[in-house]
Amino acid sequence: MSNFFNKSDLTRQDADKIVSETLNSCDDGELYLEESKSESILLDDNKIKSSNYSSDLGFGFRAISNEVVAYSYSNEISKDSLKNSSENLKSTLKSIKGTYNHEIPKSNKKFYEDINPIEQKTLDSKLEVLNKVNDFLRKKDGSVKQVTASFAGEQKSIEIIRSGGEALTDVRPLIRFNVSVMLEKNGRKETGVYGIGGRQSYDDYLKNDNWKNVCEEAFRIASVNLESKPAPAGEMKVVLGPGWPAILIHEAIGHGLEGDFNRKKTSAFHDLIGEKVASEGVTIVDDGTIDNRRGSLTIDDEGTPTERTVLIENGILKNFMQDRHNARLMNTRSTGSGRRENYRHIVLPRMRNTMMLSGNQTQDEMIKSVDKGIFAVSFGGGQVDITSGKFVFNCTEAYEINNGKIGSPIKGATLIGDGPSILKEVSMVGNDMMLDPGIGTCGKAGQGVPVGVAQPSILIDKMTVGGTKL
Amino acid sequence: MVKDQEFLKSKASYCIDLAKKMGATDASVTVGHSISETVNFRNKSLEASDRSDGLALSIETYLGKKRSSISSSNLLDKNIKTLIEKCFETTKITPEDEFNSLPDKNLLAKQISSLNLYDKTRFENDKKIKYLKDLEESASSDNQIINTESSFTENKSNFILANSDGFCDGYKTSSFVASCVTVAKDENSMERDYEFSSKRHLSDIKQATDLGNKAAKQTIKKLSPKKIGSEKISIIFDKRISKGMLSAFASAISASAIARGTSFLKDKIDEQVFSNSINVIDKPDIIKGMGSQNFDSEGVNSNTLQLIEDGILKNYLVDTYNGKKLNLKSNGRSGGTTNLYFEKGNISYQDLMKKNSRSLYITETIGHGSNIVTGDYSVGATGFLVEDGEFKYPVNEITIAGNFKDMFKNIILANDLEFEYSVNSPTMMIEGMTVAGK
Numbered sequence: 001m002s003n004f005f006n007k008s009d010l011t012r013q014d015a016d017k018i019v020s021e022t023l024n025s026c027d028d029g030e031l032y033l034e035e036s037k038s039e040s041i042l043l044d045d046n047k048i049k050s051s052n053y054s055s056d057l058g059f060g061f062r063a064i065s066n067e068v069v070a071y072s073y074s075n076e077i078s079k080d081s082l083k084n085s086s087e088n089l090k091s092t093l094k095s096i097k098g099t100y101n102h103e104i105p106k107s108n109k110k111f112y113e114d115i116n117p118i119e120q121k122t123l124d125s126k127l128e129v130l131n132k133v134n135d136f137l138r139k140k141d142g143s144v145k146q147v148t149a150s151f152a153g154e155q156k157s158i159e160i161i162r163s164g165g166e167a168l169t170d171v172r173p174l175i176r177f178n179v180s181v182m183l184e185k186n187g188r189k190e191t192g193v194y195g196i197g198g199r200q201s202y203d204d205y206l207k208n209d210n211w212k213n214v215c216e217e218a219f220r221i222a223s224v225n226l227e228s229k230p231a232p233a234g235e236m237k238v239v240l241g242p243g244w245p246a247i248l249i250h251e252a253i254g255h256g257l258e259g260d261f262n263r264k265k266t267s268a269f270h271d272l273i274g275e276k277v278a279s280e281g282v283t284i285v286d287d288g289t290i291d292n293r294r295g296s297l298t299i300d301d302e303g304t305p306t307e308r309t310v311l312i313e314n315g316i317l318k319n320f321m322q323d324r325h326n327a328r329l330m331n332t333r334s335t336g337s338g339r340r341e342n343y344r345h346i347v348l349p350r351m352r353n354t355m356m357l358s359g360n361q362t363q364d365e366m367i368k369s370v371d372k373g374i375f376a377v378s379f380g381g382g383q384v385d386i387t388s389g390k391f392v393f394n395c396t397e398a399y400e401i402n403n404g405k406i407g408s409p410i411k412g413a414t415l416i417g418d419g420p421s422i423l424k425e426v427s428m429v430g431n432d433m434m435l436d437p438g439i440g441t442c443g444k445a446g447q448g449v450p451v452g453v454a455q456p457s458i459l460i461d462k463m464t465v466g467g468t469k470l
Numbered sequence: 471m472v473k474d475q476e477f478l479k480s481k482a483s484y485c486i487d488l489a490k491k492m493g494a495t496d497a498s499v500t501v502g503h504s505i506s507e508t509v510n511f512r513n514k515s516l517e518a519s520d521r522s523d524g525l526a527l528s529i530e531t532y533l534g535k536k537r538s539s540i541s542s543s544n545l546l547d548k549n550i551k552t553l554i555e556k557c558f559e560t561t562k563i564t565p566e567d568e569f570n571s572l573p574d575k576n577l578l579a580k581q582i583s584s585l586n587l588y589d590k591t592r593f594e595n596d597k598k599i600k601y602l603k604d605l606e607e608s609a610s611s612d613n614q615i616i617n618t619e620s621s622f623t624e625n626k627s628n629f630i631l632a633n634s635d636g637f638c639d640g641y642k643t644s645s646f647v648a649s650c651v652t653v654a655k656d657e658n659s660m661e662r663d664y665e666f667s668s669k670r671h672l673s674d675i676k677q678a679t680d681l682g683n684k685a686a687k688q689t690i691k692k693l694s695p696k697k698i699g700s701e702k703i704s705i706i707f708d709k710r711i712s713k714g715m716l717s718a719f720a721s722a723i724s725a726s727a728i729a730r731g732t733s734f735l736k737d738k739i740d741e742q743v744f745s746n747s748i749n750v751i752d753k754p755d756i757i758k759g760m761g762s763q764n765f766d767s768e769g770v771n772s773n774t775l776q777l778i779e780d781g782i783l784k785n786y787l788v789d790t791y792n793g794k795k796l797n798l799k800s801n802g803r804s805g806g807t808t809n810l811y812f813e814k815g816n817i818s819y820q821d822l823m824k825k826n827s828r829s830l831y832i833t834e835t836i837g838h839g840s841n842i843v844t845g846d847y848s849v850g851a852t853g854f855l856v857e858d859g860e861f862k863y864p865v866n867e868i869t870i871a872g873n874f875k876d877m878f879k880n881i882i883l884a885n886d887l888e889f890e891y892s893v894n895s896p897t898m899m900i901e902g903m904t905v906a907g908k
Contacts, residue, residue: 383837387653
């Protein structure tokens, strides 16, 4: 746990006093203190290309009255600096007064341990794993032309001080291990990427030589792509595999259910609470409470304990994801979804682990039911236009389906769909829900935060596949 | 006030001296300070204000051919000392890499000329508020506009780059950015579009009313879109999209992608990669240019580079490390391109629009569909169907796909190049791409 009050002339009493005095006449707000330590070690092109360590320390001071948010941050934690920020907030909100809401829910549950993953594994042993990955893949097959492997680890300590002196703290570990391999055969080059991670120590993920499985998976994806043919173009049936393809749910539905877009009525979903937005059998939750998952949080970045929020239940839209600000303006409560990338950024309602729950059909049944379509197993990134509802994502491993059978692999194609209607096109929900391997980062308004996704296999009756073959 | 050169220089020299004292054979350091103030408006009222004040430090230490780096935002001498110790300890156990080194001394920038990248004008928040009020007033004048969000950001930065070969220089830059996002609604659809203006100097920022009007007009035009069928069709890329082709091209010719063998343009120097009417230039010394620089992120002097001459690839973007790997001298592009642009073509915008009886005009793409290894390109798109040079109706929920290798050879550029951003392109037409729709 970081002590933010032994770094300069700023004492906790000073901070409490400045915070209370600044926020007294506001509706909400807090002082957010953060110290993070992070490392990244990269092996590329047969060499340790970089080893970087960084430490970051700073505060963000927020005051909210009515609909106006004033924010000021600095990486100098001192009495002067905090006072400057306070003046800055007061000048923005000078004519807008509010009544401070002291209420904030409490919980004793923790979803990860207070560890510093960077210190738990020596640099030497990290370098050793990266070199083993490189040797393993290059010896595996002559077609391997490039190997990139990396470790990224972080420990972030935060403290939230609210008006009246209430303080909330959290220590968040996060790691990621990633392997990318490029193969070349008959003049064709293709890459395969795979990674794992979450809020535990490196060795929790690497035990039993698990790095080999990561290598095998990256190699397998690249090999499949070496054989790929041009993807078809046009509307057709799409079977999505379980796990990571749930970024479709994240893009198509998740962003549109974040409180801010709905308060502003710029989301295609803003007037659909209680309405049927998905086929029967489709249930989607956003859960911050799964142990050690990348998207889990003990408390969010406003201090609210996270929860499992039901977004869509059996096809019916139930809830939006809320931070305190949007919840107050929409007359509801925070769902513990207030997040920020770091102290430099304002809080926004964000996803945590977004999951579609299992149904009772099998992947085989789905494939067999398709005359002409594609089977998408893995994706790169996705993106959504909240307002029009259109979303895309890019396949990194996909196959054509002909007459109920999986055929040749197809080249990376973009799939495009319409968020509010896509879940009505879901005609089968599999019994094989799987969590993603712990690699997702969601971007919104220039802020990246770690997230998770999960889903079973699903069959979508109609989606546009953006290939080149007419 | 943004910290002055003297303060940053003293921190930089402290770091270099300390690293040398600990036994580092070489070291380089960047110290920067940036102050940024943003005001956000929504539906004609103040929504948020945001002030940021950030110091940043990054240090690389070398022990012969071993190298590692650290970065931090905490510039207290005590913290810097701890970090440099940690950095140097890491350096000692990091394996050697024969290509690690500071840039060649004779390539370092000798004298820096003023490119007029800093405007000291202070645009107080009250003035930002006035600007945004005017902007949103004009943006919301049509009743189909149901939401407006706009912001004005003022940024002032200063930095010093120093290394143990005696390089120590830096300069102030400023930027002013006004932007507006509007949402329009009719009985069939809800659509969003935007407009922004980003400049080094306040006086060059677009008029608030022009910006608001343009955003609103563009948004309303998108209402009630249709989906079209899958077909091969000529595609016209609006300027805001055509410049993205240059960004994809730039990542494919970075020395790092070339050295790693992960680019579809590897080993293509002196070969035809674009149609022979195409010239691509990267010019670092444009006065007030958004991408202008006196030297790159390693201190290496950067000159104007002709990347494509009559369609032929002439240069990669080379930094010190990857240059040594490829046996090339750095051309001052560590950190990428500066002001990158296509030279204008010789056909007017109107003639380009009329070139085919039917074409698709793209105003926005979504998704990360550029594969630099294979050249494959596939993105979601919105735009308009054009018939006989006229916009017929808006189109959405389609994808466009092709391969850069073919697309680059089929580019036709209009003569409407303007220098608005750090990457600039005229309106572009590419024939023979695939649209996937219904």
